Amino acid sequence: MTAVVAVLSFVAVLALVLILGYLVAKGASSLDWSFFVKNPVPAGQSGGGVANAIVGTMIIVGLAALIGLPIGIGTGLYLAEYGSGRLGWTVRFVADVLNGTPSIVVGIFAWTWLVRPMGHFSALAGSVALAVLMVPMIARTTEEMVRLVPHSLREAALALGYPRWRTSLRIIARTALAGILTGCLVGVARIAGETAPLLFTALGNLNFTTSILQPMQTLSLQIFTYGTGPFDEWHRLAWAAALVLMGLVLVLALAARWAVRSRHGAAR
Amino acid sequence: MTTLPLGPPPATQAARAVIPGRPVLLGRNTGDRLYRAALTGLALSLPLLLVALVVELSASAWPAITRFGFRFVWTSVWDPVAGVFGAAPMIFGTIASSLLALLFAVPLALGVAIYLTEFSPKWLRQPVAFLVELLAAIPSVVYGVWGIYVLIPFLRSSVVPPLRAVLGWTPFLQGVFYGNSLLAGGVILAIMIVPYIAAVSREVLLAVPSSQREAALGMGATRWEAVWTAVVPYGRAGLIGAVILGLGRALGETMAVTMLIGNRHDIGVSVLQPAYTMAAAIANEFSEATTDLYLSALFEVGLILFVITVAVNALARLMIWRVARGTAVGSRAL
Numbered sequence: 001m002t003a004v005v006a007v008l009s010f011v012a013v014l015a016l017v018l019i020l021g022y023l024v025a026k027g028a029s030s031l032d033w034s035f036f037v038k039n040p041v042p043a044g045q046s047g048g049g050v051a052n053a054i055v056g057t058m059i060i061v062g063l064a065a066l067i068g069l070p071i072g073i074g075t076g077l078y079l080a081e082y083g084s085g086r087l088g089w090t091v092r093f094v095a096d097v098l099n100g101t102p103s104i105v106v107g108i109f110a111w112t113w114l115v116r117p118m119g120h121f122s123a124l125a126g127s128v129a130l131a132v133l134m135v136p137m138i139a140r141t142t143e144e145m146v147r148l149v150p151h152s153l154r155e156a157a158l159a160l161g162y163p164r165w166r167t168s169l170r171i172i173a174r175t176a177l178a179g180i181l182t183g184c185l186v187g188v189a190r191i192a193g194e195t196a197p198l199l200f201t202a203l204g205n206l207n208f209t210t211s212i213l214q215p216m217q218t219l220s221l222q223i224f225t226y227g228t229g230p231f232d233e234w235h236r237l238a239w240a241a242a243l244v245l246m247g248l249v250l251v252l253a254l255a256a257r258w259a260v261r262s263r264h265g266a267a268r
Numbered sequence: 269m270t271t272l273p274l275g276p277p278p279a280t281q282a283a284r285a286v287i288p289g290r291p292v293l294l295g296r297n298t299g300d301r302l303y304r305a306a307l308t309g310l311a312l313s314l315p316l317l318l319v320a321l322v323v324e325l326s327a328s329a330w331p332a333i334t335r336f337g338f339r340f341v342w343t344s345v346w347d348p349v350a351g352v353f354g355a356a357p358m359i360f361g362t363i364a365s366s367l368l369a370l371l372f373a374v375p376l377a378l379g380v381a382i383y384l385t386e387f388s389p390k391w392l393r394q395p396v397a398f399l400v401e402l403l404a405a406i407p408s409v410v411y412g413v414w415g416i417y418v419l420i421p422f423l424r425s426s427v428v429p430p431l432r433a434v435l436g437w438t439p440f441l442q443g444v445f446y447g448n449s450l451l452a453g454g455v456i457l458a459i460m461i462v463p464y465i466a467a468v469s470r471e472v473l474l475a476v477p478s479s480q481r482e483a484a485l486g487m488g489a490t491r492w493e494a495v496w497t498a499v500v501p502y503g504r505a506g507l508i509g510a511v512i513l514g515l516g517r518a519l520g521e522t523m524a525v526t527m528l529i530g531n532r533h534d535i536g537v538s539v540l541q542p543a544y545t546m547a548a549a550i551a552n553e554f555s556e557a558t559t560d561l562y563l564s565a566l567f568e569v570g571l572i573l574f575v576i577t578v579a580v581n582a583l584a585r586l587m588i589w590r591v592a593r594g595t596a597v598g599s600r601a602l
Contacts, residue, residue: 200554
């Protein structure tokens with residue numbers, strides 16, 4: 001039976017290797033300068049790139065982080081500092097439940113909140129949808145990291161006459177900073193690859209735009225369009241875009257891991 | 269970790285005397301009050317968000333709810349032109365694809381968790397755990413592309429023919445296999461939920477006291493017997509919670525399933541046939557919903573999906589909390 005569980009572990013790792021391997025094998029050959037700096041060309045023509053999608057991904061994800069991170073970190077601090085009562089329990093439970101909410105549901109929720117009243121699709125609505133997905137996750141990891149800070153640090157600060165809020169921000173949050181940062185990177189990595197919540201909010205855009213009130217393309221949306229489209233040229237670009245997106249997510253995930261390791265030694 | 273007591277400590281008067289006007293230890297100065305109020309406000313955003321989600325979805329789904337009532341859940345006609353909507357095929361497809369995914373993912377994920385906590389050499393633990401958790405970092409849409417161009421051709425050439433040769437007489441393998449099918453959707457879902465189930469199971473197994481293990485070994489059990497008769501039963505609630513958590517993920521997964529399951533409004537037991545899921549229906553049809561009733565029907569689908577996943581997740585969390593109380597188990601999994 002030991003052999004069986006070893007083989008099962010091998011199979012799981014093999015799946016990862018197969019996916020990443022195919023991404024590199026099928027996508028790497030299409031990565032050239034024009035892929036990164038050109039915009040898409042009309043269907044049927046060859047060439048073109050995904051510059052609009054790369055910039056769009058950065059804007060939408062960046063804006064989502066700007067909205068989601070402060071709320072998530074604040075909620076996490078609340079849970080760690082004041083979260084022992086009934087409200088804390090409720091918030092913690094809601095965060096865990098929201099963490100598993102289907103992203104497509106958050107997408108149509110953002111549609112009713114922002115797209116319908118505004119009358120048109122926008123990158124802003126997409127960012128809000130992504131932020132909604134991000135907050136519960138950031139909140140829980142922040143809480144966990146803050147709780148790791150030894151109690152003696154807090155007591156020392158309070159004994160020196162620091163008010164509680166300064167203790168919390170200057171001593172506790174600062175000590176846990178690397179851990180909180182890790183949680184943030186993991187959160188950003190997770191939303192960077194999201195597609196479903198953007199389908200009816202950011203929508204996608206064939207042209208280059210930096211206006212957050214306009215529909216905007218992202219790598220994930222572009223991969224969906226190209227991957228399910230009828231042209232071989234599109235499939236080629238879909239693989240290349242998938243490789244780029246995967247690279248972006250991997251860099252964020254590895255950075256998160258590195259931030260933990262440099263602070264706490266080997267993660268458990 | 270509880271916060272310090274808020275009541276005035278015995279030395280309060282002395283503290284006031286030392287720093288006039290700054291009763292720091294009371295926790296009642298303006299800065300503290302503001303800080304606490306600000307954090308509470310931010311924390312309240314989550315429950316409010318949950319309420320807003322339910323209210324918005326319900327309000328948008330209301331026309332369809334009042335029009336179709338419970339028929340919406342168990343009838344199969346989905347005809348936007350005639351304005352008749354029944355979501356039974358999607359509900360069936362969602363549950364069927366998720367259960368199929370669990371069938372593949374549970375042995376795999378539990379195998380990974382048991383191997384890593386009980387048997388693997390120490391140097392292998394971190395790398396393998398990291399690689400398995402990386403599966404959760406792969407975007408859903410990338411799974412979709414991989415599924416279309418790698419998994420489906422592989423299923424068609426190397427899996428379905430031998431499977432048919434052995435089990436072709438069962439009702440589960442009838443019909444022509446075009447590629448996009450319940451099977452393809454189930455397999456991709458399985459790969460996607462393995463990291464979640466494995467990560468949570470691993471933390472649950474790590475939380476089992478080693479005295480359990482030692483007791484079984486001391487009674488003369490082999491290492492595998494110790495795991496199977498002492499460690500796994502001890503963590504059972506948490507392991508079931510992990511599986512239910514994986515189920516919750518599978519139910520709500522959208523992009524990869526949309527790209528692979530075939531998107532056909534039909535209820536059938538053959539895994540080789542196309543099916544549909546609730547998430548896929550919303551993804552495919554939301555932007556082409558031309559009538560208010562059609563849109564409302566899709567919102568009702570979203571509401572049903574939301575309620576199911578919330579219920580499943582809540583159940584999973586309660587079970588995991590029973591074993592690993594209060595920790596954010598699984599949130600470390602990406």
